[in-house]
Amino acid sequence: MTIPAPTHQDMLAISERLGLGITEEQSKIYAEVVAKSITTYGPVAEISAEDTPLRPAGGSREHTVPTAEDNRHNAWFVRSSITEKSTGPLAGRTVVVKDSIPVAGLPMIAGSNLFEGYVPDFDAEVVRRVLEAGGTVSGKAHCEYLCFSGASHTNVTGPIRNPWGDGYSTGGSSSGSAALVALGEADMSLGADQAGSIRMPSSFCGIVGLKPTTGLVPYTGIPSLDAEFDHVGPMTADVADNALLLSVLAGPDGIDPRQHGVEPSDYQGALDQGVKGLRIGVLKEGFEVPGTQRAVAERVRAAADVLARLGATVHEVSVPQHRLGLDIWSTIGWTGMTETALRHNGIGIYRDDHYPVSLMEWAHRHGSAIDQAPPSVKLFFVISEYVTKHIGYAGYGRGVNAARVLRGKYDEILKDVDLLLMPTTPMTALPLPDPSSGIEDELRTSHPMAFNTAPFDITHHPALTLPCGPGDNDMPVGLMLVGRHYKEATVYRAAKAYEDTGEGAFRP
Incomplete structure (x- = not known):
């Protein structure tokens, strides 16, 4: 060079x-x-150049761009059929990959104009694990512009439409990943979650999505928004498949610096243990966030009653600081995501990590095209730059310190209960904004669904959403279960027990 x-x-x-x-x-x-x-x-x-932990593609990686007729919900970016092994726990299963996660030989735009023309020459570690387990990578799923939105209207190709309501949001930013699983066009999908980007679209689409404990699944090779809250995890049609995919993804890779001491559990073995003896805390403040729909709250409380009938001890608990969780996330996210996107080539720095330099070089050469970003993305940049001008990075620092305090508040409650229960999103899927209404509507509909999801990205607790029936508009309602760090097996116990009753099945 x-x-x-x-x-x-x-x-x-x-x-x-x-x-x-x-x-x-x-x-x-x-x-x-x-x-x-x-x-x-x-x-x-x-x-x-001698440091090559991210495996380059072996053999051909052919793909096709689906026609509009074959992609009515705009959920697919490209289709493929990449299989490297005929045996393994995922043999015969199709896995679609969020288009912010590199797959060697398949184009990647991360929902934006910045990466148009970019083709990764490596597989992210989670993709390698899927292929090693016999899974078939069936393509890339559209996501939001640089993964900055909780809705599904900022992708450069147009909105990703909800499978159960054409004029409704799929949620984001793992929008296409959720839609394709809900449609049955993929068995499983890989999503990424920084403020709820696995759980929010899973909630809106009526599927199961897990944000694992921070570091349980390696993030190696995936563009970052901020290492404080980057997560990658499974999105599936049911709880058993979610546990199966997590069992393939979890565990240290020797590279991701957040994985020291990580030990996976027997997630599939936990599925038949039931909930007898489990203590579940219904988080009071999780039902009081802005925008909470009455039908959503009622559905989730009904799910808590079902778990009680199954033998769990269920009672209300309170963490008043939960109300400030999204505010704390915002002081970290505004600055962290701005720095990563505008100055750190979409990867970030300051970590003992493997850096995919081909991706970083592309981001550096094409970064000036950020002027075409949607208003909700530019809002992050404007807030961050204004705040940084006045107080430097002290706001980010206070946010991380506050997140540690919040983590302690949840941990204190989780000494007395095994799980926290609340709505995943306070509302069901929102109508897509009218493109003719200007930036106000676009800004208003991009992030209000993150009140309950974002706090657990910065406190690093595992959090899973699963459907618990329809809301008033016959769109799915999401039930969220939050566990102690690295106790995903306990989360799966309760989720599978509830799912097996059939009470929460979403039937459009």
Whole structure:
């Protein structure tokens, strides 16, 4: 790699931008020293090429772009049929991959114009695990623009429409992943969750989605929004398949720096244990968030009653700070996501990680096209830049510190109960915004569904959503179960017991 030698004008421009006060005379000296210093990047690039934990594609990776007729909900980005093994726990099962997760040889746009034309030359670690387990990668699913929205209308190709209501949101940002499983066009899917992006679309589409404990599933090779809350996990039609896919995905890879001491459990073995003896806390504040629909609250409380009849001890608990969970997330997310997207090439820095430099180089070369981002994405940038101008990064720091306090509040309650129970989203699927209504409607409908989901991304607890029947508009209602760190098996116990009753089955 070659970086051109700087001129003294380059030095003056940098000085002005950073407020360094370098003079005209000094700039010439700086230019000479910088020119010599940057020669180090060449040999370092040669050495770094030897670090190849992300496996390149083996053999052909053919794909097709579906026609509009074959993609009525705009959930597919590309279709494929990649199988590397005929045996394994996922043999014969199709897995669609969220289009923010690299699959070697398949194009990836991450819902945006920035990555148009980019084709990864590596598989993310979770994709490698699916293929090693005998699964078939059946394609890439559309997601929201750079995964910034909780709705399903910001993808550069147009909105992803809900399978159960054509004019309704699928939820986001793993929009297509949820829709394709709900439609039966894929057995399973891989989603990513930073503020609820697995659970919100799963709730809106009536499927099962798990945000695992932070670090349980390696994030290696996947573009980041912020390492404080990046998660990747399974989205499936039922609880058993969710546990199966997690059993394939979970466990350390020796690279993701958040995985120290991670030990997977027997998730499938927990499915038949029932709920007798489990203590479930119905989180009071989870039913009081803005926008809560009465029918949603009633459905979720009815699910709690079912679990009580099955033998669980169920009672109301309170964590008043839950009301501030989304606010805490926001002070982290606004700045963290802005820094990653605008300055850190979609990956982030400051971690002892493997960096997919081909993706980072693409993001750097095409980053100027961010001016075409939708208003809800630009809003993050505007808030972050304004706040940073006035208080620097102290707001981000306070957010992370506050998240640790919030985590302690949940942990205190989770000493006395095994699970927390609440609505996944306070409402059922929202109508898609009218494109002619301007930016106000687009901003208003992008994030109100994250009040209950976002807090557990920053406190790192496992959280699963499953359907618990229809709401007033005959759209799915999501029930969320939250467990102690690394206790996904307990979450699956309760979810499977409830699912087996048939009480929550969503029948459009």
